[in-house]
Amino acid sequence: MAQTTETREKLISACLIVKNEEDVLERCLKSLRNFVDEIVIVDTGSEDNTVEIAKKYADIIDYFPWNGDFAAARNASIDKASGEWIFIVDADEELILDNYNELQNLKQFLKTASIDVGGIGIGILNISNITFLDVNSIYVNQIRIFRNKPEYRYRGAIHEQIVGKILENGNKIHIYGGKILRHYGYISEIVQKKDKINRNMVILERELKKDPKNSFNRYNLGLEYDRIGKFDKAIEEYKLAVKYLPNYNVGYANNLFKRLVRDLIELKRNKDALKILLDVVKIYPEDSEFYYYYAGTLVNLKKYENALKIIDKAIAMGEPPPYIMHLRGVGSFRAWHLKGRIKEALGDYKDALTCYEEALKIEPFFLEAVDSLIFFLYNQLPREKAREEVKKRFSNVDHEVVIGNIAAFLGALKEYDLALEFTEKIPDSLELKLKKAEIFFWQKKFNKSSELLREIIVEELKKKNPFLYSTGLYLAVLVEVCLNDIDNAKNYYKLLAKEELLSFNEKNYILGCFLESLSSGKLKQVEYKDEFDREKLEKELWQLAATFLSLDKFDEFEIVYNLIESNHFINNKKDKFGKLFYRQEFYDLAAEALLEAVKKHEADDETYYILGKICEMKNLKEEAISFYQKALSEKREFKYYLALITLYNSLQRYEELKEILSEAIRKYPEAEILKALNAVVKKL
Template sequence: MKLSIGMMVKNEENNLERCLISLQPIRDAIDSELIIVDTGSEDNTVAIAKQYTDRVYYHKWNNHFSEMRNITISYAKGEWFLVIDADEELQETQPIIDFLLSEGSKDYGAAALTCKNITQKNTADHYTIFSTLRLFKNDGYFHYEGAVHNQQKFKGKATQLGASFVHYGYMSDDKELMDKKFNRTGTILKKELEKNPDNIYYWYQLSASYAMHKDINEAIESIEKAYQLFCKQKQQNQSKYIYVLTHRALVYKLAANYQKVEECCLECLTINRSCIDIYFHLAEAQAILSKCKEAIENYNNYLDLLARYDELDKNLSVVEYTLNNQELAYYNLVNLYKHTEDYEQALYCAEKLSSEKLILENMGNIIFLYVKMKKYQSLRTYYNTIKEEWRSIFYEKLSETVSQNQVNQETERQVAVVFTDIADEYGLYCRLLIEDEAGAFSNETVNRIQNIDFSTLPLYCSGILYYLLKWHYPLEKLFINFKEIWINCLFDQLSRKYDDLSEKIYDYLQNSECKNNLSEHKLHKALYRYVLLINKLEDAEYKFVFDRYLEEGILYLQFIYSTYILDNNMVYDVKNDEEVFLLNMYHASIHRESSQAKYLQFLRQALEAFPGMKRGIEILLKEVQESKQTEQNEFEQYKQQVKGTIKQLITNNQLDQAKKIIQEYRTIVPNDIEVLLFESQIFLN
């Protein structure tokens, strides 16, 4: 018999059949047997196993992986022995078949397969890859040693086959599974280390167990013990334990100690320069440490090794975590080349991306690079290649690039030129930008303005509103049904880009008449309010706008609320703080002439509700103070005039008339000392 396939199982009803089905191509092509040793299943595992083989045996689990593996081997009759677990699935089997049927197989004692270890439950995109010996010549010597993470012992040379399998047993996001594996494996490793504290491999595996369980401090402590033992090895033997250095770098990366990661990686490269993970970890650490030039070099070293991966002499003791990180390397290189202003290389790396997630995350960089390099037509070509559902993201990123990077007007115009033919809001914005320079809107543009739904206008197209304000386009024809919070967002966006926004709104309002309907009062109220909040007007202009805002705002309240709510100042029954402000200002206007105390009270309440209107309230308070001063001046003038008349009457000896005026004056000013002197003078006369 050419081949024995052996496995040990326990409670694997969810995995076993998938594994056994994947073995069928080998069993059909090779004279083989399937041996399954159950170690105490309590589910349907044994029943499933018996559907595929009658070589099912039972042995109680004894907490020693190698002894259980050796029991499985003891039942084997084949020339070769293939080791597989229930939570694994063969994917490429033909290389195994070809090897077993070849004459060249006689030259080897073992063969390695590639394991793809899936690390997350619901996606195959997250995995580690490593080579592992799984096919052995069953010569009577082949056996396993070690209680856990057992190590194979065989005679002869080993070769690498092109076959591969997937392992589903270490899902890092399955906490229950990870806890179960950690408790089982960790317990055995600790017991073995009590017996043999100088076992480098066990310290390494204990660190790996801690790392998978996210116990990073314990993982560091264990790998440092392995590293101390590694350092005691003779230099010529250190390459045998290179896995200690690769894992040490990984653990410090998990701890975000990037200075230490760099140190570990550089030490590893002095011993072995073909550890692909080391270049990736080193580049990542150097990028975070702002060593951009070195990071670029090592990402490129990583990509070079990845391209030649099949040709590399692989160390079977090293687990490789980064073989699926090619696009991540390119993604990081985009940022590094951009930072160093090597825009050509940045764009080259950006164009290597095919992952939708990374393309979306990198879209802003790609747009920036095309704009920075003045490749406007290439930018448009790139736009044509993206999915339709991504276009709003593209517009947002393009708008951010234009606004945040302070591109000059000519660059913005060149970008707009290549998008004017697009039949959406952004295309309309580009047309308005170009036609604004020409001094007039075309009929086609006007038609597109009339047909656009402004209630759903994206923020990146807020520039449309700016040009409509600038050209005094009658907004009331367009803004009929809209939410004020939305128009506030548009103005917030505009204010960051256009320094003259306040001036444009003010000019528009100066030339706009508001008809007595709800939507126009609402629109004009919003426009006046935003000019006030920008707060760039001179005092006279500000006062004019503030008065118009109050007028429009109060009219708006009168449209939407009953007189009962308004007359009773029911501030808790209106929608927001602005309406509380307007309601208080409505009552302030009622009491302005009749009761200064109440007028001031409502002004204070209005300011508490809407502090953004502080300047307007201060203007009104200043008016009150000025009015008081005017009254005082007029009163003082009146007093002097009356007292002058009294003095003249006394001089003319018209004492009765003087007494009469004094009596009237004292009802107004009772304690005027000068008038008392006049009375004394009359008495003496």
Template sequence: MTERLALVMIVRNEGDHLSACLNSAKDAVDEIIIVDTGSTDDTVSIARQYTQQVYSYQWRDDFAAARNFALSLTTCEWVLSLDADEVLSKTSSLRSLITNSAHTAFHLPLHALKNEDNVLEYDRFMVLRLFRSYYRFHGSIHEFIKVDTPAEIGHAQLPVIIHTPVQALERHHRRNRNIRLLKHALKKNSADPCLHYYLGTEWLGLGRIDTSIGLFRQALSQLPSQQEAFRTATIRHLIHCYKNTGRLDEGLCLCLEESQNYSEYCDLFFDGGVLFELKEEYGIALKWFQAAVQLPEPPLSFFHTDGTNSYLAYYHLGFCAEKLGLYKEAQHYYEQALAANNAYYYPLYPLILLKLTHQSAEAVLDFLRTSGHFACREIAVSMAELFWTAGFPDIALSCLEESACGLPASIELLARCQFYTGKAECALLSLDDLRHNNHEPAADIVIDEISALLLLGRFTEARQRVWGLWRRKSSRDSFWAAFGLYKKLAHNRLITLPSPLAAAALLALAERCTRNRSAYNSQKDFARIVTTITELLHTRADYWELLINDLNQKEAALKQHLAYTFSACRDLLR
């Protein structure tokens, strides 16, 4: 006879998450039982769209009691337990686990997402969520299913439970509730290392790192070696605390000590590499990261951060190699990081900078197109910002046109790139669209806009934008910079700027003009703006000194950039 499977849940005010959870699991189970512990939102009405077995339970600050009440309501032989902010993937594997199984319970992998929009960045835990219905939960907080014979517990790779982050306010509320319940539980059983671990994680989430360190140390001193899930999680949380408080040597001592106990635990070698990297000991860090990528993923029972033996480690290898002047190796590592996880785009920025040392900007743009990176709007906008900063507004414009992103910040950059590629009319239209969507551009963007209007001879509109800056009290220095331009270009009159910050705003505009990539016949327009700025700064000796200092800084930056470029180019082409 086929054994039946029930999804059993307790919920409270989970209207934002419940539908996604139930949709992910409803076709894999024979019965859904939902116990509500006091919702004030639409949780109950959503639950009733999926099952008639929706019950109420008076909350008593005891998670195990509530879950056991829910368990008592099922008639199925097996139970799947989920929280409302979780979804289940690859559900077809559930039936194969429970059919003629020698086990009475299963640990399933839980992927705790770092970012709700990216399912490829997560921490992995193993959690006992699939079990025969005669088992019961224990513990008022961080409740668990107690199985007396460990051999009866199986470890499954599928299905995967995906935990999505909750909003910060709700997360803060849950942590405060959990701390209260954990303190109460510790009064009853102060020797339980797992309670110390859980309390440490809650305080860590609230930023109380010193408190967390004491709790993690206590848990680690008491946890037996066979409790790998808790020991490995405690070790890594403690290393994280040491890193974030600058106690790098203590973190390294822990890495060295525990890597002797867990010689194939890639996460430990990754953490050690990060600590050496923070100490700027890049050569040693390289060796630790290289050790990490040579190791397999740890056993399922180990706490594991995805990517510590692949894309995360390769990214850090690239960073360390670049710091050591090993540019060819750095490029190779960045490429390996992207190959391991194309959605992890952080290596793309330094990779593009390296490519620009020996390839044309157009060739690098073709690389981005053919490698499919523009499929992600966030990447396209980031690359546009990179090319703009590197002095290629035309290539930046191509990136933005590829992404068709409508975010205000990207539209501002789009308008700026249009202007500095000689497409002033297009830039003005883009900013008009932005305002029609009730977003006022940043002050420096408005200065670009005023410059475009002045070059087009649209003096009345330019004057309106100038006085628009005056009405923003925080933009008075930008107003004076724009007003000086307007007076000179529209009326051929020089004014003396009232503040060094206004002069600095004009210097920034001059710098943007020098990076323009417009057609030859538009070059004279940008030269005209730069000439006007020079005349305005010449009205006071201290402003002229600002201009000289700015030119000296640009000269030094150019020399540094050329030194880096030629060093990288020599290494990449050797």
């Protein structure tokens, strides 16, 4: 039972509404029991063990028949509470107990708060990734604690609100901030399992029929479209939410613009995003997250010098103020990482390395910076030296997710022995056993991979981590295909298809089309369906093609090739196949496909650059120069300049070298390698 104070009336009543929360409720209640003085739970129709779990911890359990109105259910729980302060908590949240001092300070504040303080805003970390915690969280302040007064009641059938009632009664809101709760409810696998999206959309669409100009409900409907990857639909709702926005100061307005910008960037509509960002940085000048997106958009548009100025501003501003909802790291580790990418694109390699190191110094678990640093080392150093640097820099890493990420990235670089060495750091880790099976797969040690997967899938994965279980099943299908055991592959796929967590999963749909085509001998057409994202379908097809090509499984590759060729929604196929062949080191096939792409007017700057690289390999240097010049005419990329400069230098064509080097320095004045080359050329 929850503890109660002996010297005064109850201070804090935690109020929860629950339905079918057996997977998460105990974690939540355990975290609350030594902090609050009373736990009130209202069940709205659970059909699992939720109520039995609640009985172990709750002081009051009541029942409220679900009527599609969250405010009504929430208010029913408040009616039963007797504490001085109401603390609203959801079952898929937990107190951050390692912030003990902060929790005690919050409790002390509640004991001494002035009488005019009606509500308290506390910091919540919304966790977005099932395999990781705070690094990828969204920080938000919400009014979750307020005085227990009969006039303080929620309104709104969904995403219910209390702030208006507090202010209407002449009281004020105090933003306490801190990091008080973790919220796991919007991890995509959990959302799909609980069918939250369909439930929320039904309620929101019902409410919007009553009031089509309700900006807040439009915003929330956009969020639901976001969660299922329908970014175009989300953008439509966000634009309507902006149109009906009462003013720019309402609590959700700031995040509304962030969501709109992020979705436009996701759909590669960078110019549209930039147009909005130019306005919102004036509306919210204290929010570094907008400057972070501003810089990222400029990077996507290849405007690196301008991007550098903007990201420096974000870094100088630091993290947004605690009262603003924001993605962690936009003014710190994420910003430093983006600056590193910009510096690398500008050829300033020394500063790029410093930026990546700074990002990891601030947040050692930031996997994007880990990947960028490893890739940078392998690009800039001889392979043996890069290997030594990776060992040295990551020797003390002891978190399985980070180790697994390092191992996977090294595997992609074909550094299999070093990757396996990292997986041995925590021998009993399921995550790392799965990575080991994956590395065996890439090494073409299919029997070893199959044996390990059988062991961890059957004995451990399903019980302990459903997400890893589904990942393991997907890999197991591919392994059995490579072993030519199609029956076993189909059995694993049946298990994969049963997983509730895999609704709307393009990856597994494409695998199913391939497997049916392989087993039947007849091509299974990939169909575009409403629940699928077209870009994701295409991405998964290319990824599967790359997998079989890299393993020299040419019969299997041919099936995926035909699946791609037969699909009308994939554009520029010759160009994309050519680039795939190049990445997999099939240079003759790459040249053939890319030259065909040039004839079909599918080529872009990268096409010409790759053709130049292939010509250099074949000692066709004049042709290489021609292709590099064509790439530069399309885009003034640093690597295109460098390729042409290096080639002119090797051919001792110094006049042309000086001319192109001078142009490159004007474009990239901070590039160290260009400065060094210029010093040498001046002596010629």
